[in-house]
Amino acid sequence: MLPILKINLTNHTTEEFIIPKEWEHDFLGGASLAARILYPLLTKGLDPLSPEAPLLFINGPLTGTNGPTTGRFVICGKSPATHLWAESNIGGFWGPELRKAGYDGLLITGRASALSYVWIQDGRFEVRGAAGLSGRDVYETQEIIKAEVGVKGARVAVIGEAGENGVLFSSICCDHGRMAGRTGMGAVMGSKNLKAIAVHGTKKIEVTERYAVVRSEANRALKQDNEAKVMSELGSAGAANYAEYLGAMPSKYYHQGAFPAVDNISGAKITESILVGQSACQGCVIACGRVVDLGDGKRRKGPEYETVVGFGPNLLIEDLTEVVRLGELCDKYGLDSISTSNTVGLAFHLFEMGKITLQDTGGLELRWVGFLAARQLIHMIARREGLGTIMANGSRALGAAFGAEEEAMQVNGLETAYHDPRGVSGMALSYATSPRGACHNQSDYFFVDWGHTHEEIGIEFFDRHAHAEKSANVAKHQNWRTHFNSVLICIFANVPPQTQVDLLNAQLGLDLTTEDLMRSGERAWNLKRAINNRMGLTRANDKLPKAFLEPYKEGGAAGFTPDLQAMLAAYYQARGWDWETGKPTREKLVELGLEIVVKDLWG
Amino acid sequence: MTAKFPSEEWLKGLETKLNSDEKYREIAKDWEGDLFFSIEPEGNLKERLTFYLDLWHGTCRKVDYNPEASTYPKPAFTLTASYNNITAVLSGKLNPMTAMMTMKLKVSGSMGYMMRNVPTVLDFVRCAQEVTKEIV
Numbered sequence: 153m154l155p156i157l158k159i160n161l162t163n164h165t166t167e168e169f170i171i172p173k174e175w176e177h178d179f180l181g182g183a184s185l186a187a188r189i190l191y192p193l194l195t196k197g198l199d200p201l202s203p204e205a206p207l208l209f210i211n212g213p214l215t216g217t218n219g220p221t222t223g224r225f226v227i228c229g230k231s232p233a234t235h236l237w238a239e240s241n242i243g244g245f246w247g248p249e250l251r252k253a254g255y256d257g258l259l260i261t262g263r264a265s266a267l268s269y270v271w272i273q274d275g276r277f278e279v280r281g282a283a284g285l286s287g288r289d290v291y292e293t294q295e296i297i298k299a300e301v302g303v304k305g306a307r308v309a310v311i312g313e314a315g316e317n318g319v320l321f322s323s324i325c326c327d328h329g330r331m332a333g334r335t336g337m338g339a340v341m342g343s344k345n346l347k348a349i350a351v352h353g354t355k356k357i358e359v360t361e362r363y364a365v366v367r368s369e370a371n372r373a374l375k376q377d378n379e380a381k382v383m384s385e386l387g388s389a390g391a392a393n394y395a396e397y398l399g400a401m402p403s404k405y406y407h408q409g410a411f412p413a414v415d416n417i418s419g420a421k422i423t424e425s426i427l428v429g430q431s432a433c434q435g436c437v438i439a440c441g442r443v444v445d446l447g448d449g450k451r452r453k454g455p456e457y458e459t460v461v462g463f464g465p466n467l468l469i470e471d472l473t474e475v476v477r478l479g480e481l482c483d484k485y486g487l488d489s490i491s492t493s494n495t496v497g498l499a500f501h502l503f504e505m506g507k508i509t510l511q512d513t514g515g516l517e518l519r520w521v522g523f524l525a526a527r528q529l530i531h532m533i534a535r536r537e538g539l540g541t542i543m544a545n546g547s548r549a550l551g552a553a554f555g556a557e558e559e560a561m562q563v564n565g566l567e568t569a570y571h572d573p574r575g576v577s578g579m580a581l582s583y584a585t586s587p588r589g590a591c592h593n594q595s596d597y598f599f600v601d602w603g604h605t606h607e608e609i610g611i612e613f614f615d616r617h618a619h620a621e622k623s624a625n626v627a628k629h630q631n632w633r634t635h636f637n638s639v640l641i642c643i644f645a646n647v648p649p650q651t652q653v654d655l656l657n658a659q660l661g662l663d664l665t666t667e668d669l670m671r672s673g674e675r676a677w678n679l680k681r682a683i684n685n686r687m688g689l690t691r692a693n694d695k696l697p698k699a700f701l702e703p704y705k706e707g708g709a710a711g712f713t714p715d716l717q718a719m720l721a722a723y724y725q726a727r728g729w730d731w732e733t734g735k736p737t738r739e740k741l742v743e744l745g746l747e748i749v750v751k752d753l754w755g
Numbered sequence: 756m757t758a759k760f761p762s763e764e765w766l767k768g769l770e771t772k773l774n775s776d777e778k779y780r781e782i783a784k785d786w787e788g789d790l791f792f793s794i795e796p797e798g799n800l801k802e803r804l805t806f807y808l809d810l811w812h813g814t815c816r817k818v819d820y821n822p823e824a825s826t827y828p829k830p831a832f833t834l835t836a837s838y839n840n841i842t843a844v845l846s847g848k849l850n851p852m853t854a855m856m857t858m859k860l861k862v863s864g865s866m867g868y869m870m871r872n873v874p875t876v877l878d879f880v881r882c883a884q885e886v887t888k889e890i891v
Contacts, residue, residue, distance in 0.1 A: 378855050378862050385866040394873045420867035603852030613853055646858075 153181055153213060154256040156189070157277065159270065161344050162203055162262030164279050169259065178745060180656070181212040181256075183239040184638035184676030186228035187683060189259070191748070194237065196687045200230040200336075201318065201343035203263040209250070209309070209349070210257035212640030216248030216357045216434060219655055220370045221642035223248055223434025231335040232343075233320040233491075233546050234565035236684045237587045240323070240337050241640060243433030244330035246351060249307040253353030264345035267316070269308075271301055272351045282347040287313050289484035290325040297350050306352040312486025314534040315342035319544040321491035321567070325483065328431055329441070329453035333488030335566060335588050362658040370651050375437045377646045379604070382419075383440040384430070388457040388644065390419030395457075396465075398616065399709025400575025400598060403465030404520065405497035406561050406697075409574070409704025417464040417472050422454055425472065433642070440644055446473050455479040455489075461570035462493025467500060467526055474523040481527060485534035494567035495547045496529050498560055499539070507554040514538050561697045563590035564689070573700050573714045575707075576601035576616050580714035581626040581723055584694045587680035595630040596643055606632065609649050609666055619715040623722035631673035638676060675744040678736045681729075682749040691734035694720055757888035760845055761794070763820040766806050768886045773808075773815040779882050780813035783875040787811055788831030788868065791824065792841075799891050800838035810879070832864035844880060845887045851880045 153176055155168040171185065179185040186208050193206050207229045214222040225247030231238035250256070254275040264279060267286050271278045280300075285293050294308040307326060314322035315338030322338030323331045332338075359367070374380050382390045395401035396414040403411040415421060422442055428451060431441030442454025455463070459479035463469060469478075482489040502508040503518035510517070516539075518525050532540025542553045547567050551560035561568045566589020573580035578597035583590040592598070601616040611629050614622035636643055639652065647655075649666040656664055681689075696716055703711045724731050728740035738754050741747070756772070758765040773779055787810075794804040807819040807827050819826070836844075840859040843849035852873075854860035862869060869876065 376861070377858055378860075378866075381862070382866045382870060386870060390866065390870050393871045397874055415871065418871070420871050423867050599856070602856065603850045603854075604856035605853055606857075613850055646856075 153211065154251060154254060156210065156257035156259050157255045157272070158259045158261075159277070160262040161260060161264040161268070161279065161346060166277050171256075176213070177662070178672065179676055180635070180638040180672055182210060182638040182640040183226045183228055183241065184634060184672065184679075186210050186226065186239065187237070187676055187679045190228060191679065191683060194230050194683050194687065198230055200232040200235065200238075200340055203344065204261060205230055205340060205343070207260045207337065207340050207344065208257060209260075211247045211251055212638065213660055214639055214641070214655065215256070216251045217359050217363065217367070217659060218435035219363075219367045219641075220374045220647045221433065221436045221438065221645040222640065223436060224640040224642060225250070226637065226640060227324055227332045227337045229337065229340050230687075231565070231588065232318075232339045233336040234589045236564060236589065236687055236689060237680045238335035238337060239588060239637065240332035240334045241593075241637060242324070242326065242330050242332035243436070243642065244307070244327035245434045246307040246309050246326040247640075248357065248434045249305070249351045249353060251353070251357055252355045253351050254355060258349065260344060260346065262344065267345050267347050269297060269348040269350060270346065272349070273301075273303065274353050274355070285347050286316060289313070290486050291484065293348055297348055301350050301352070303352045306350050308348050308350045310348040310486070311338040311341050311346075312484060312534070314485045314487045315339055316347070317534065317536045317544070318342055319487060319533060319536070320546050321488040321495075323486050323488045325486055329483050330433065331483065331488070333490060334591060334593070338486050360658055363655065366651070366654045366658045370647060370655060371437045373651070374645055374647060379644070379646050380438045383438050383644050386419030386423050387440050387442045387454065388419070389417075389422060389455060389460040391457055392418040392460060393420065394602070395571070395575070395598070397708050398575040398602075399704060399707035400572050401461055401465060402570055402572045404468055405466060405501040406568075406572065406699040407501070409707030409709055411465040413470040414465070416470045417460050417475055419457070419460075421472060426476070427454065436642070438644060444476060446476060452476065452480055453483060458570055459489040459493070462489055462497070463526065466493055466497045466570065467523070468520040469523050469526075471523065478523065478526055478530065481530050485530065487530065487534060490569050491546060491567040492530060492533065494561055495533070495543050495550055496526050498547045498550055499529060499543060501559060502551070502554050502556055505556070505559075507556050508539070512539055558698045561590075561699060563695065563697065564693050566590050568697065571596075571598040572709065573696070574704055574712050575709040577618060577712075577714040577719075578622055578626050578629075580696060580700065580716050581623060581719050582630070584696055584716060584720065585630075585723065587677070587684055593633070593643060594637070595626060595633050597626055597629050600625070600629055604646075606649065609670055617712050620718040620722035623719050624726035627723060627726045628670070630677055631670050634673035634677045635669045638672060671744070675746065678740065678744055679746055679749065681736055682741070682746065682753055685733075685735045686752055689734065691731065694734065757886055759889045759891060760842065760887045761800070761804055761891065765886060766818045766820045769883055770808070770815045770818045772882045772886050773810070773879070776882055779878050782878045783810065783813040786813065786872055786875045788864075789827065791827050791830035791833045793824070793833065793835045794841050795835065795837045797838040830864070832862060832869070835861040842890045845884055846890060847884055851877060
């Protein structure tokens, strides 16, 4: 991979960091390599919003090569929401542009004296003032900066007002609504007085002849894939109908197991009613991005599954146009739509319980179906006004402020996504053991519970309501997805393991096997766990919010709850983790070549 | 009625089953669309096999055993699988969702309609499994 540019915003100095070859070999790139690079820096005492906190933008080994969905990059650091490992990956065109500019990563520390943006062009670096951009939304900011740098093809990663105001679930955006939403990387960027990073490069991203052949076949196969067809035709919200049928799509803030109006907000409905186009990340043949028109002639970003469910069933809203508008409002402010809708849902829930009152809301009625109230809460969160001051710190903080932390649907400070473990039990472990809190992207195990197996790497099918018998399978799937998050292939792309091996070997000149990919994933999973252990995480953190352990009365998952403790016991055994401390055992760390961690964890 | 797969008798049996199964009738009451199956030769199947079903509002209006594809040029869905994979689904060894998600069963047609009607698809498979007495 190309060098990483280390940038200190306090004194505007830079330094190139050459990634050691053995790190590339062991971790491949992306979030896994980021964990290795950041390992020495992520300590328990580090304030994630301090100038010292690192913020790493990094590519994968195939970023920008037009391989199957390989146009991605990832942003890593320490999360201000969880105080644990943070990573958030994102598509668009920014990562490939950074590579064309001569870098595969930016490691940012320090704090600019005033709101600024960074401009990188073919290896040249500049910090420019951005005071006039304060409060600008993510789309306006991109356009203004593009005009200011005056270079056709420049790409801009930006934060919105939420990131400037330190909302702990603020996102980083590039292109048209591509969001690194989870773990609050926008707040870290804002804490550095960094409004945006513009990049442009003219270097060609070279690929080998062999890679071009494998890539062509891989893209052709991907285009024919059934799942890719669903994603292309319907977007990720195409899954809503089936998820609802299984009782895996939560509604009414995870307290209602069925949503009969699912047809009104599903991906199929979007396609039939408001879809006017599709958008794709660099090199992607799927184009899951939705472009919609709500009748006013304006082309807008349409919602993906999480936004649809978060602002639809989660709040009992059946009006698709309102769902679109609420998602758009989050995007403009630079807010993660999962954490925002989740925290809004908690506010509605606590209002219904009588814990939040009209006095707390400034007279705002927080009733279910209330999209106007939801809209107002989003404004208040982004601006840190009124109740939004508390909500901006996430659902855990909101629950705690009203004596009801157990009602908050979050794990370790990251709000749960909209895949309910009562409908697809594997998600119980996905949420409880993810290195970044209640995350569905470190292992989107709901796909496996629906039937998407990978038998060639030992990921098999278990009943969607199985318990401990599937724990080892979940661990394997986590390793597989950690590999995805290192190469930065989109998890929507069903690219078979052997194809991934062929792509990597063809481009990097390596001799990898599928076992190597799985081992690399396992290594990084354990390294992230070790980072979290060092920052204070123990087995007590491997937990689920209360509602997931209470059965639904209705819907496709009625009566079922996952047996988390049995699942965890089997999971620890499969992982080779110590049940007392929650750490990977010394033997497991040595087996994975993580000797650097042994002393820190075990003395 | 059960029958050996593949055979015309099996397809007729499936038609009868679909027209007499109360559960299927209820689940599939809104389904409108014909299916064209193309089974690729493999194992005991030496030549490509096709069969066609016209499904409408919880009933089966027509079946056709081994027709030419040109007979039904625009079916709502075309489903293509190898013989071993389709028989694995019929014998219950392969989950139909797994078959679709791992491309062991290729689907062409409106994915929106398919995703909205997964319960109908799964119950159709149940009926087909219950008709299958033996696999050649």
